[in-house]
Amino acid sequence: MSLTNIRQGSLALVNVARVQSRGALYVAQSRIRQMMKWIWIILGIAVANPVLYLVSVGVGLGGLIDKSVGPAGVDGVKYLTFLAPALLAQAAIQGTIDETVFPTLEGFKWFKTFFSMNATPLSGKQISYGVFLAAIFRATYTVLLYFGVMWAFGALESVHAWLAIPTAIFAGASFGALMQALAAKLEDENIFFTVLGRFVMMPLFMFSGTFFPLTSMPSFLQWIGWISPLWHSTELGRHLTYGHPLSTTMIWVHFIFLSVMLVGGLYFSARIFTKRLAK
Amino acid sequence: MSNPLISARGLTKKFGDFTAVNGIDFDVFKGDSFGFLGPNGAGKSTAMRIIGATSQRTSGSVSILGKDPEINGPQIRAHLGVVPQQDNLDMQLSVVENLYIYGRYFGLPRKFVKNKIEELLTFAQLEEKRDTKVEALSGGMKRRLTIARALVSEPEILILDEPTTGLDPQARHILWDRLFRLKEQGVTLLITTHFMDEAEQLCDRLIVMDKGSIMAEGSPASLIKDYSTKEVLELRFGSDRNQSMADSLRSMCDRTEELPDRFLMYTDDGEALLEKIYAADFHPKTSLVRRSSLEDVFLRLTGRTLIE
Ligand SMILES: Nc1ncnc2c1ncn2[C@@H]1O[C@H](COP(=O)(O)OP(=O)(O)O)[C@@H](O)[C@H]1O
Ligand SMILES: [Mg+2]
Numbered sequence: 001m002s003l004t005n006i007r008q009g010s011l012a013l014v015n016v017a018r019v020q021s022r023g024a025l026y027v028a029q030s031r032i033r034q035m036m037k038w039i040w041i042i043l044g045i046a047v048a049n050p051v052l053y054l055v056s057v058g059v060g061l062g063g064l065i066d067k068s069v070g071p072a073g074v075d076g077v078k079y080l081t082f083l084a085p086a087l088l089a090q091a092a093i094q095g096t097i098d099e100t101v102f103p104t105l106e107g108f109k110w111f112k113t114f115f116s117m118n119a120t121p122l123s124g125k126q127i128s129y130g131v132f133l134a135a136i137f138r139a140t141y142t143v144l145l146y147f148g149v150m151w152a153f154g155a156l157e158s159v160h161a162w163l164a165i166p167t168a169i170f171a172g173a174s175f176g177a178l179m180q181a182l183a184a185k186l187e188d189e190n191i192f193f194t195v196l197g198r199f200v201m202m203p204l205f206m207f208s209g210t211f212f213p214l215t216s217m218p219s220f221l222q223w224i225g226w227i228s229p230l231w232h233s234t235e236l237g238r239h240l241t242y243g244h245p246l247s248t249t250m251i252w253v254h255f256i257f258l259s260v261m262l263v264g265g266l267y268f269s270a271r272i273f274t275k276r277l278a279k
Numbered sequence: 280m281s282n283p284l285i286s287a288r289g290l291t292k293k294f295g296d297f298t299a300v301n302g303i304d305f306d307v308f309k310g311d312s313f314g315f316l317g318p319n320g321a322g323k324s325t326a327m328r329i330i331g332a333t334s335q336r337t338s339g340s341v342s343i344l345g346k347d348p349e350i351n352g353p354q355i356r357a358h359l360g361v362v363p364q365q366d367n368l369d370m371q372l373s374v375v376e377n378l379y380i381y382g383r384y385f386g387l388p389r390k391f392v393k394n395k396i397e398e399l400l401t402f403a404q405l406e407e408k409r410d411t412k413v414e415a416l417s418g419g420m421k422r423r424l425t426i427a428r429a430l431v432s433e434p435e436i437l438i439l440d441e442p443t444t445g446l447d448p449q450a451r452h453i454l455w456d457r458l459f460r461l462k463e464q465g466v467t468l469l470i471t472t473h474f475m476d477e478a479e480q481l482c483d484r485l486i487v488m489d490k491g492s493i494m495a496e497g498s499p500a501s502l503i504k505d506y507s508t509k510e511v512l513e514l515r516f517g518s519d520r521n522q523s524m525a526d527s528l529r530s531m532c533d534r535t536e537e538l539p540d541r542f543l544m545y546t547d548d549g550e551a552l553l554e555k556i557y558a559a560d561f562h563p564k565t566s567l568v569r570r571s572s573l574e575d576v577f578l579r580l581t582g583r584t585l586i587e
Contacts, residue, residue: 007464010385010432014357018386030369030380037371112367118333119361120384120432121353278335 019121027117027130031103032137046091046142050149053087054080057211059153075213077242080155085237086210087150088143088168089230095142096176099135101196104183107131108276115277124274132173132180132266139172163240171233174258177265184272204228209235232257282345283308284436284467285330289339292325299325301491302339307436307469312462314482315471316573318585322491323471324364327440330469332356344435357385360429364440364471366421368428370414374405377413378428385432395431402457403427419450426457436467443477455480473585475573487577494580499573506579507571508534510549514542514556514563524561531555536578545575 019026035042062079074082107114107127117127143165150156179196186192207217207224208231214222225231232254238244239251246254283306292300300322307313315323328334329341332348332355341348343355368377375396382392400406403423408416416424422442429437442458443451458481462468472478478485479499487494487502495502516524518540525537532552534545546552549568556563577585 007433010358010434013387013391014385014432016354016357016386019357019384020353022386023384026380026383026386029383033376033380034369034371111370112365113369115333115363116361116367116381116428117384119331119356119359119363120381121357121386122384123353277333 014121016121023122023126024129024133027122027127028133028137031099031131031134034103035099035134035138042138042142043145046095046145047149049091050087050146054150054153054155057083075238075242075244078157080150081157081161081242082238083211084150084155084161085164085167085241086208086230086234088146088164089171089233089237090205090210091146092139092143092168092172093175093230095139096135096172097179097196097201099138100131100176100180101183103131103134104180105186105189108184109186109189114273118277124277125270127277128180128184128269128273129266132177132269135176135180136169136173139169139176143168143172158242160241164237167233167237167240170236170258170262171229174229174233174261174265177262177269179265181265181269181272184269184276204230229258229261281309283342284311284344285469286342287326287330287339288341290326290329290336290341291338292322292329292334293337298491300329300336303486303488303491303493305486305493305496307467309467310465312468312470312481312483314478314485315469315488316473316475316478316482316485316577316585317471317488318473318577318583320490321473321488323473323488324440326488327361327363327438327469327471331359331361331438357432358435360432360434360437362422362425362429362437362439362442364444366425368413368421368425371412373410373412374400374416374424375409377424378431381428382431387432392431399427399430402430402460404453417450419446419453422446422450422454423457426454430461434466436469437461438469440471441473442470443472443474451477475577475585478573485573487573487580489577489581489583495576502573502576503571507575508545509547509571510545511569511571511575512544512546512549512552512556513565513567513569514544515540515565516542516563524563528556528561531559534579538584543575543578545571 062083065074065079114127118124147162147165203224207221208214208228209225210230214225214231235244235246236251236254239246285307288304289302290300291298291302303326315326317323325334329336329348330343332343332352335349344358346355348355369380372380378396378399379392382395400409403426405420405424405427408420413421413424426442443454446454458468468481470481482499484498486496495506497505515521521537521542525535525542528542528544529535532544532546536543544552553566553568574585
């Protein structure tokens with residue numbers, strides 16, 4: 001037996017307008033299908049991470065810090081409350097980087113699946129947006145889980161604590177978009193991973209006002225915070241969750257910084273995808 | 280005749296200073312099984328990517344289903360099934376999942392895709408592997424899956440770039456059989472290959488390509504008729520003696536070719552020529568009379584063999 005059913009033919013079957021409006025969603029769906037193959041590992045990490053952090057840094061170190069600074073607290077609150085928005089944003093960033101950088105390398109280089117997607121009505125732009133959307137999905141549930149663990153640990157004293165969820169996802173989205181564009185440009189990924197891990201992620205995590213206010217760092221290191229989406233998002237998160245003082249100007253600065261990174265990252269990512277596919 | 284489904288004029292593609300496709304012209308009509316025969320580096324894949332509406336041409340004009348791929352890429356790709364030279368399946372997903380997500384990329388309804396998958400699994404003889412991860416399939420199975428995937432949207436034109444390169448003889452024959460069936464159903468096929476037997480088996484019409492240019496065009500039979508004799512006599516004298524024998528044999532027929540391992544004599548009657556050679560007291564180690572093939576056409580046109 002072979003194709004016995006009556007052939008309708010693509011002219012009757014394929015609705016290009018439909019693909020043009022929903023293409024990115026189709027790509028995101030298949031990315032999520034991929035993700036589901038690793039879902040238990042992803043979820044395991046998503047839970048283990050906050051548990052470890054909260055036990056060691058949050059509760060352990062936090063207890064010491066809270067004791068030594070006394071009722072004034074760090075930035076006026078308990079150490080864990082101060083830390084929470086930064087940890088959430090860090091988790092979101094890690095999630096989006098995993099789901100933008102690896103699939104992008106896989107799609108262009110390892111399995112070349114983007115070339116097969118691009119042989120359908122899908123465009124390079126839709127493929128790039130689809131990968132990005134799936135990454136946001138991952139960041140969202142990672143952050144929600146993280147938040148749940150914090151809640152279970154009693155680490156959330158502010159009723160506005162949940163407002164750190166969107167600011168964290170915002171950070172993940174901005175950084176993820178930029179990293180996706182970079183990954184799409186990449187011919188040799190080995191150096192990239194070394195640089196990304198040691199010279200980008202680590203310093204950003206350490207020097208973005210994550211563990212102590214940026215202003216208490218030596219001024220020659222403070223610029224790292226200024227270029228870090230983690231710091232910008234954390235400042236917003238702290239402001240929203242416990243009223244960390246921010247001037248209106250600074251609120252706009254943080255917001256605009258993250259937005260420019262997001263929009264710019266998406267724009268360049270779409271462009272680079274399109275170009276690389278059309279070679 | 281009706282309008283061609285694919286039409287190219289002066290199609291050119293450059294990578295920097297290097298010209299991969301050098302001003303080629305061709306037309307493919309509905310129901311054709313059209314081939315690009317040429318050695319590695321001829322520019323076949325580059326031409327396929329342009330016709331596949333993914334790669335941009337440098338100059339010339341191309342029309343596919345009456346549209347320009349530079350302007351209407353998605354509208355054209357909607358009606359193509361593409362089997363690239365390198366399988367680019369999703370290794371982490373199963374056979375069924377690969378077919379399913381691909382169908383969705385064409386915006387096809389879930390239910391249609393699900394039914395179609397059953398039909399394609401049978402067609403590709405992969406029913407037993409339906410839930411196997413692609414990673415674990417053999418080369419021939421991956422190739423059949425890539426072809427099945429390209430058929431999920433019932434394309435008007437199926438583009439196959441070296442469909443059987445890297446497969447063992449049995450896997451090739453299975454694949455040829457599947458492609459025959461498609462041809463019978465009237466699917467327009469565009470096939471590239473560097474195997475002359477594949478071109479002879481599958482193509483009604485083909486162009487012979489070398490270094491980015493078209494050397495000749497026609498049906499396999501007409502190309503052989505135009506560029507070769509009916510038969511070929513192949514002689515081997517042993518590698519050290521082929522050369523000296525060649526010098527004395529050359530006058531015995533109109534056209535000869537010396538290859539490193541054998542000496543070819545073009546004639547309409549191989550047996551008669553062989554008798555003459557024995558009569559003249561030549562004693563080849565082995566001799567073979569065969570029909571001319573596209574390989575001989577290529578040799579005639581370029582002075583080289585298809586597979587170096
Ligand atoms: N993306 C590219 N960049 C530079 N050169 C390329 C690229 N793709 C193909 N080429 C060159 O173009 C020529 C034709 O390649 P190709 O179309 O793959 O030939 P074929 O498919 O006939 O073997 C080769 O010399 C190849 O190296
Ligand atoms: Mg090729």
